[in-house]
Amino acid sequence: MTAPPAAGALAPAVAGPGAAIELDDVSRRYGAQIAVRDASLRLAPGALHAIVGENGAGKSTLLKLAAGVLAPDAGVVRVDGVPLRPATPAEAARRGVGMVHQHFMLVGSFRALENLVLGCEPARRGGRLDLAAARAGAGALMQAAGLSIPLDAVTSALTVGERQKLEILRVLYRGARAILLDEPTAVLSPLEADELYATLRRLAREGRTVAVVTHRLDEVIRFADRVTVMRRGQVALSWPAVRRSADVERELTCAIMGGEPPPQVERPPLAEGAPAALEVAGLTVTGAGGRRLLDGVSLAVRAGEIAGVAGVEGNGQRELVRALAGMEPRAAGRVAVGGVEISSWGIRARRACLGVVHEDRHAEGLLLDAQVRDNLVLGDLGELPRGARGRAAEAALVARRVARFRVEPPDPARLAGELSGGNQQKIVVARALDRVAPAAPGPGEATRAPRRAAAVLAQPTRGVDVGAAAVIHAAIAEASRAGLAILVISADLGELRRLCHRLLVMRQGKIVASLPPGCSDEQIGRAMLGLEAA
Template sequence: MTGPPASGASAPGVPGAVIELDGVSRRYGAHIAVRGASLRLAPGAIHAIVGENGAGKSTLLKLSAGVIAPDAGVVRVDGDPLRPATPAEAARRGVGMVHQHFMLIGSFRALENLVLGCEPVRRGGRLDLAVARARAGALMQAAGLSIPLDAVTSALTVGERQRLEILRVLYRGARAILLDEPTAVLSPLEADELYATLRRLAREGRTVAVVTHRLDEVVRFADHVTVMRRGQIALSRPAAGRRAETERDLTRAIMGGEPPPDVERPRLAEGAPAVLEVAGLTVDGAGGRRLLDGVTFAVRAGEIAGVAGVEGNGQRELVRALAGMEPGAAGRVAVGGVDVSSWDVRARRACLGVVHEDRHAEGLLPGASVGDNLVLGDLGDLPRGASGRAAEAALVARRVDRFRVEPPDPARLAGELSGGNQQKIVVARALDRIAPAAPAQGAPTRAPRRAAAILAQPTRGVDVGAAAVIHGAIAEAARAGLAILVISADLGELRRLCHRLLVMRQGRIVASLPPGCSDERIGRAMLGLEAA
C-alpha cells in the first residue's frame, strides 16, 4: 500500500529527494524478504519504519538506497527509475544510507573517513587536506554536528562515529538520508541528540527515513510510520496528530496481535551463595589511562544484576576482562568459588557464558551457517562419529526452536539473517547450556559448568517479540541457578529484569541501587553525584 505524503513536505531549504517504491520484491533463495511493497518517502519529515526482526525493514531501506536491486517492481527517485540500482547511482541522485554497522576504517582519522571516495585533490592527484578540512568544517557548522576531525576513528565514541556516518552522506550531497537502526548503539541522551539533528535536516527539506526497534522513539519523534510484517507493508500513515498512539498500539500492529507479557523477574532465594565474585578488577589502557578502576562486586546464584551507565565508562572492558580477553587485567575473578583469574578465554568458556556488545566482531561468523554458529565452542563436548553428528543436529534444532530463529534453516548463512535473529544465535550459545550454579558444601576443585553469564546489550537491535524470547531465557537461566550480569544501555530493560542495578562511571562501580529507584537517582549516580 502507498502511504500519503509525509507531513511537512514543503519545508524550505535543501530540496529533498522523493523516493517511491512501486510493488518492489526481493528474494534470497526460497526466502522472500520483501513482497510487493509500495511506499513513498517525501521530504520534510522523519519517516519511521518498524517491524519484527526479519520483517524486511533493512531490505526495504537497501532497495531505496540502491544497495540491492529489486527482483520485481521499481524504485524511483524524483520520479525516474533508479537504474542502475547501485549505491553510486543512488548517491549521484542524492540518496545516502547510514548502515546499522558502521562502515568506517578504524585506523583512519575522522577527516580521512569523511572524504574517503570523494577526496579533493591538488594537481598531480595529491589529497588536498586543507580543502577537505574547510569543507568538513563548513558542513559540521551547517548540520549542527561536531566531531574531532584529527582523532583516530577507533578512538571516537559511539555517538561520534554515528555523527561521522551522517556527515559522510551529507558530504556526498545526500538529499535523502536513510538510517538503519541508528540508535541501537547510542545512550538515551545521544539518541535524543541524534533525533534533534534529524529534525533539523528534515526542516531544511531533506527526506529522512529511520528503521528502528525503539518504539518510544517512533511515538516521540516520527512524523510518519510504516509497519512491515513478513515482508509486506501492513500499514503506513502519518503519525502527526496521533500522539495518543502508544508503544503498545504499535506493538499490536507489528505483531498482528497482542504483545507478549513482560517476563516475570525470578524470585531470589534468601541466602543464595555468591557465584560470580569480582574483586579489585583493574585494566589500564593506552597512555596509562585507567579503564577499570578496582571494580568489586558479587552476583549470587539465581540473581540478575544489571550494569547501568553512559556507554564508554568501562562496560566493554568489564565484559572483556571477565571473559579473559584482557591479559593485562589485575584483580580477582572467581566463578563458583574457584579463582579463574589466570584462566584463558577457552578455559573460562566452560563456566561462563558471554555475549559481547558487538556480535559481528566478537560473537558471530557471518560467512558460516546458522547451525555452525549455534554450536560454536560446543563441539568438543559432543561425542565423536555418527552419534556426535546426531547430537549436534539435535542441539542445533533445539536452539533454533527455543530461541525462534527465523528463518529456521540451519544451513542458511548467519550473515543473511536479520540483526535480531543473529542476536538470538549469540544469546542461545551463552544461555542454552544451563547447569546449577550453586557450589556444593566446600569449595569445588574446579568451577561448575556454565555457572554464570555475562550479557552485554542482549537485546540490542531486536524487536519486542525477540526481546521477550531473550528475556525469558535470561529468567529461566536465573531460575536454574546461574548468576547473571546484564550490561545494557536500555534502563527500562534493566528495571524489568534485574534484582539490583550497579552504576558504572569512569571505570568504577559508584552505586548499587534497587531497580525501582527513580531515574533522577540513577542519573545522579551516573554523574558521580550519588555514591554507593
C-alpha cells in the same frame, strides 16, 4: 547531485529541498527467500519517517532499495519522480540520497577528518589533499548541522556516539537531501539517542527527507512524524501521522507481530541470603599510554540475581566483558565464580562455569559463513560423546536450541550470515544460556552440559524485535530462577529496569553508582555523566 563545494560548507540553500523517494510495488528476493514483496512507500521531505517490524520483516532491505544499495527484482524506485537507474549507491548519491548503515562504514585507522571527506576530498593543484579546505568545510558543516566531533582524533578512539555523528556528517558532506538510517540508536545511550533525534528532527524541519529503521517503539512515539510497519516483506500499516495516544505502542506491536504482543517477562524474586556466585575484585585493564580502561572494578552478583550495567558506550563495558571471559591479556585483579577463583584460567576453562555473550555478534559471536548448526554448538563438541552417539547428541542439542529460542527459519543447514540480525542474536544467546542453564534434555539427547554458576550478557537484545526480545528475556529469567548469577550490560535502560534486581552505572572504567531499577532516567543519566556521586 553536484559535488560539495571545496569548503564543504552546508546550508539549507546549498543542499536544496529534500529528495522525495517513492517505492512502487518493489520486490526483492535472496534465492528462494522473498525479503520484500510488492511493497509501496513514499518518503516525503520535511518529515521524520520511522520504519519498524520484526527481524527479517524486510525493513533494512526496503531502505537499501531506496538508497540504491540493492536493485529491485520488480517494481520501481523513484527519486523526485524519476526512476533510480542504474540502481547503485553512486547514482542514488548523485541524486541526493545517502544511507547510514547499521554497522559503521569507517576506516578505524584514519582520523575523523579523513573519513569525513573520503571519496570526495578537496584537492590542490597536482591532486594532493587540501587539508585546510577539508578542515574549513568540515567546521562549517558541523556548525550548520549542529554536530560536533574531534576532527583530529583517530576514528577507532571515538566514542560510538561520535562515530554515529561522523557517519551522518559524511552523508551530509556529499550533499544528501535524503538521509536514510538503519538502526542508528542501537549502540547509543539514551542521552545520545535523544541528541541524535534532535539533530534528525532539525534536518527534517529544514526540508530534508529523513527515514529511520528502528526496533524501539518508544523512539517512534516520541520522535517520528510518520510510521510504516513491515511484516513478512509487506507493508502492514502506514500512518501519515504518528498518534500520541496511550495505546499506540500496543497498536504498533500488534501490527508488527500480526496479533497480540507477548507478555512482558517479570524479573524472578531474589531469594533472601543468596550467596555471591560471581565476584570481581580490583579488575583493572590498562590500555595504550597507560590509560586505565578498567579502573579497579569490584562487584558481586548473588545466585539468582540479575544485575544490570548501564553507561555511555566506551566507558569500559567491552573491556569488562572481555576480562571476565578471559580474553583480555592486560587484565589484573580477581574473578571468582561459585566461590572458585578463575583469574588464571583460560577462555576454554572458563566455559565450564561462565556463559558469555559479547556485544558484537559478527566479530565475536558467529561464524557467518558456517551453518546454523555449527554456530549453535561452538565450544560444546568436546563435552559430547564420540562416534554415532556424539553425532546424535549433537543433533539433539541443535534441535533443542533451535526450538527453545525459536530460531527462524528453523533450518540448521542455513548459513548464519543468511539470517536476520535478530535470529543471529538468538543463536549467540542460545549457545551461551542453554549451556549455562540447559533445559531438560530432549529425546535422543545422550548428555547435557552441567549447571554453570554465572552468565555475562552484553547487549543481549541489540537489534532484535519485540518477539525475539521476549524469547531472550524469558531465557534470562529462567536462568535466574535456576540459580545463576547474571550480569547484563545494555544500552537499553527499559530492558535493564524490567529484568534487573539492581543497576550498576559505569563511567571511565569504574562502577560509579548502584541504583534500584525504579530510579529515574535523570538519576542514571547524572551518574553516567559524573554529575553525582554513587
